[in-house]
Amino acid sequence: MESMIKTWLVMPILFLYASCLHYCVNGKSQVPCVFIFGDSLSDCGNNNNLPTSPKSNYKPYGIDFPTGPTGRFTNGRTAIDIITQLLGFEKFIPPFANTSGSDILKGVNYASGGAGIRNETSKATGFVISLGLQLTNHGVTVSQIATRLGSLDKARQYLNKCLYYVNIGSNDYINNYFLPQLYPTSQIYSPQQYAEALIQELSLNLLALHDIGARKYVLVTLGRLGCIPNAILNHGTDGSCVDEENSPPFIFDAELKSLVDHLNNKFSADSKFIFINSTLESDGQNPWISGFVVPNAPCCPLRLIGGCIPDERPCYNRSEYVFWDAFHPSEAWNLLTARWSYNSHDSGFTYPMDIKHLVEQETKMELGSTNENTSKLSASS
Ligand SMILES: *[C@@H]1O[C@H](CO)[C@@H](O)[C@H](O)[C@H]1NC(C)=O
Ligand SMILES: *[C@@H]1O[C@H](CO)[C@@H](O)[C@H](O)[C@H]1NC(C)=O
Ligand SMILES: *[C@@H]1O[C@H](CO)[C@@H](O)[C@H](O)[C@H]1NC(C)=O
Ligand SMILES: *[C@@H]1O[C@H](CO)[C@@H](O)[C@H](O)[C@H]1NC(C)=O
Numbered sequence: 001m002e003s004m005i006k007t008w009l010v011m012p013i014l015f016l017y018a019s020c021l022h023y024c025v026n027g028k029s030q031v032p033c034v035f036i037f038g039d040s041l042s043d044c045g046n047n048n049n050l051p052t053s054p055k056s057n058y059k060p061y062g063i064d065f066p067t068g069p070t071g072r073f074t075n076g077r078t079a080i081d082i083i084t085q086l087l088g089f090e091k092f093i094p095p096f097a098n099t100s101g102s103d104i105l106k107g108v109n110y111a112s113g114g115a116g117i118r119n120e121t122s123k124a125t126g127f128v129i130s131l132g133l134q135l136t137n138h139g140v141t142v143s144q145i146a147t148r149l150g151s152l153d154k155a156r157q158y159l160n161k162c163l164y165y166v167n168i169g170s171n172d173y174i175n176n177y178f179l180p181q182l183y184p185t186s187q188i189y190s191p192q193q194y195a196e197a198l199i200q201e202l203s204l205n206l207l208a209l210h211d212i213g214a215r216k217y218v219l220v221t222l223g224r225l226g227c228i229p230n231a232i233l234n235h236g237t238d239g240s241c242v243d244e245e246n247s248p249p250f251i252f253d254a255e256l257k258s259l260v261d262h263l264n265n266k267f268s269a270d271s272k273f274i275f276i277n278s279t280l281e282s283d284g285q286n287p288w289i290s291g292f293v294v295p296n297a298p299c300c301p302l303r304l305i306g307g308c309i310p311d312e313r314p315c316y317n318r319s320e321y322v323f324w325d326a327f328h329p330s331e332a333w334n335l336l337t338a339r340w341s342y343n344s345h346d347s348g349f350t351y352p353m354d355i356k357h358l359v360e361q362e363t364k365m366e367l368g369s370t371n372e373n374t375s376k377l378s379a380s381s
């Protein structure tokens, strides 16, 4: 009797395991790998051992994350964590700082809290890994992948199918342009010139990524930096958004959209770039946003520099808060933006397509790359 029960229990488990072998192994995740570049919105532990002040590997950060505090700057998962889950990855993409023993063929996260497009951004807080250094680190990963696959060409072919997520630029404003006492940029550049200079440097980095195999890019806007709790608490007057800190990054966002058009034209034969507008309007028109009854206040009690006070108890209902600390959204908000980034038919939010379609697009491109027309294209270029 007892052994029969065991058999009945074992059978379904074996069956589940067998069907997983069938479906999971063959294309379980929709892309083979994801590479992540950015700042604290995406960091998952790269800053933990750096001599810098932006850190989050202590409670109450990670209070809703399966393994507790990790160096993510939120209570649970970041937006890119959730996006990779939606793409079918079972494990989170590891930080570059801790890739030993992990499977780099599935991707690496280079994001560093405080990082900017410009090298000098956040230097006042210590050492952070700016975008240029993140690319240098990616070069290290690519040579490791080349060694594993046998050649640099094979590595490039493999990387062609991967997703490159680039979410950076907020600190070039918050920790640079908006700090005239520490940085001269606001005296040197008008907001328009500054946005153009940032886009120019970002563009060079995207081209450098293209040279080492990147073909599918997700670029994310900065949104309303004048409405984050830090701006309202430190530079606001009556608890409302700081207009002067909303408009300069909006110019960057518009230029980013133009860059996406430009690069899609330039590389129409082999690459796709998409733009994610992280500015969701909470104006009552979008019912799914209405649960966020606290739009501009942090959930955790703050230290002077805007991070959570260690071990302090956060707000009662974290799902009602857009913001976790003075700078970073809550997991609940990340869930919302990640779902929209992955699947949205609103061209004001994902342009010219969402991540789900970007991923499908790739399959067509791969098939297309063996047809006559494309071979002609590449032969003539
Ligand atoms: C580093 O990665 C290993 C597994 O890849 C994990 O067990 C360990 O907890 C990680 N360490 C840190 C500090 O994140
Ligand atoms: C920024 O740093 C990167 C990596 O060290 C370097 O390649 C690049 O030339 C630097 N950019 C500027 C404008 O100094
Ligand atoms: C992003 O969305 C906001 C809100 O809908 C809109 O005001 C803004 O113009 C959009 N930005 C871009 C660059 O499309
Ligand atoms: C927390 O807030 C969300 C969104 O408003 C709501 O759906 C949920 O019921 C609340 N949970 C508790 C425990 O109050």
Ligand SMILES: *[C@@H]1O[C@H](CO)[C@@H](O)[C@H](O)[C@H]1NC(C)=O
Binding pocket: 371, 372, 373
């Ligand atoms: C190749 O190009 C021709 C003319 O431009 C077009 O009609 C045809 O559908 C293309 N074939 C494929 C397989 O893309």
